Amino acid sequence: MSETNSCSVDVATLYIVPTPIGNLADITQRALEVLASVDLIAAEDTRHTSRLLSHFAIPTRTFALHDHNEQQKADVLIEKLRQGSSIALVSDAGTPLISDPGYHLVTRCRQAGVKVVPLPGPCAVITALSASGLPSDRFSFEGFLPAKSKGRQDTFRELIEDPRTLIFYESPHRILDSLADMQAVLGPERHVVLARELTKTFETIHGAPLGELIPWLGEDSNRIRGEMVLLVAGHRADKEALPAEALRTLKILVAELPLKKAAAMAAEIHGVKKNALYKWGLENLE
Template sequence: MSETNSCAVDVATLYIVPTPIGNLADITQRALDVLANVDLIAAEDTRHTSRLLSHFSISTRTFALHDHNEQQKADFLIEKLQAGTSIALVSDAGTPLISDPGYHLVNRCRQAGVKVVPLPGPCAVITALSGAGLPSDRFSFEGFLPPKSKGRRDTFTSLENDERTLIFYESPHRILDSLADMLAVLGPERQVVLARELTKTYETIHGAPLGELIPWLNEDSNRLRGEMVVLVAGHRADKTELSPEALRTVTLLAKELPLKKAAALAAEIHSSKKNALYKWGLENLE
């Protein structure tokens, strides 16, 4: 390694390098410095990455590391790292490991005591969330939706009562089917934001109740183009809705106490409406 290289990167180090998700101007100077100065770039698709490198006149050698060979090639790369090689890990777009390859390699590096340095940079999840106008204090990234309808509906059912903002990736050819499954489970009133073509010329971020979003998409076939980030508002419980835990508590207490007292205690324990619990008890316990 030359003196210039040694100043820019550390030996025996794996760098996690985010790359643009559409707009090449979003790459950081630090990412360019690392890509230019490491000994090897492990890329999800070497042909795709070679176009990026060529654009920035970077000639670093690349090595294919993708979903189908990562576990087999991890040991080979760790041996090179332990021998002093510096390696950058990149995916086709965005931050590696976020619905992209890299987990097995990074996990093995951590186990082997190999230094891992993550760089900040483009990530479709965070880009979409920051512009969606949905609560961002708590969110859950769920990755790509299952390809089959049953799998999608099972996913939505398991998340139906989750109060966090939910974020999914979806492809343009499945977006309408996925939203139809979402509609069947979550209903037409759930607020959904669709972010497509992020950072590109035709970037669109559009939010609406699910029952309105699907017709909006069908109005113009251009709205179905490009990779999609789907953001779903979390479940908001009706204040008068009685939780199963509150109902179980009032049922147990009512065996030993007058219903009015049982309802008052259960309401205090579970922050529920006393009158609603008492009414439920009159209808179901006496």
């Protein structure tokens, strides 16, 4: 091993190394030591990572590993690991594998008996959650939302009664459309926190009901710039409320059947009270 790799890292080991999501001061001392000591750095974008390495005067070689080549290149890296090389896996920002490449490599390493060592560090999901003011005891990270409206609305319908805090990543050019789809399914009263440009100069964390958040964003185009995390308050069940799926079934059935018959069938399917469904139908469907 060369002199630049004299720091203590284990041979034949893959290190998962988080990098800053904005503020370079957030990188850990251990991350710097590992990046400077391994034989190779597998990076999502070698040009992006090279700027980070240059900033900290780290000369370690990089190897491109991204969504389009990961499955093919995993074998190459595993062979290097088996031969005794130490490798660090990084993404462009944050913790690898969290909506970033690395899953196939890590899975293959574990299947092959290659040692995998994770380092703690920056992660936009956890950073946003900690400052959101929403419940953090139970949450679900859902990654990036689908690109098309129908896919987004289908996603929200699946999660409409989920009681956990829901966390999504979204891009600036789709944020308003995504929030409109969210409001169409979850309603204007659902509380949502938008966290953007975390750890950067123009960091913003703003929460409001969807019916207020969307107009607020429309007031200033700067509010929809940068990397974004959406945190959605979980469903709070009203003891008197009817399940959304039961109401959906009722709407489908009533198109073909009398309301009374449709309510009876929907009640039997979902195990709810027939009279409650019938009453809801009278108030909302006729």
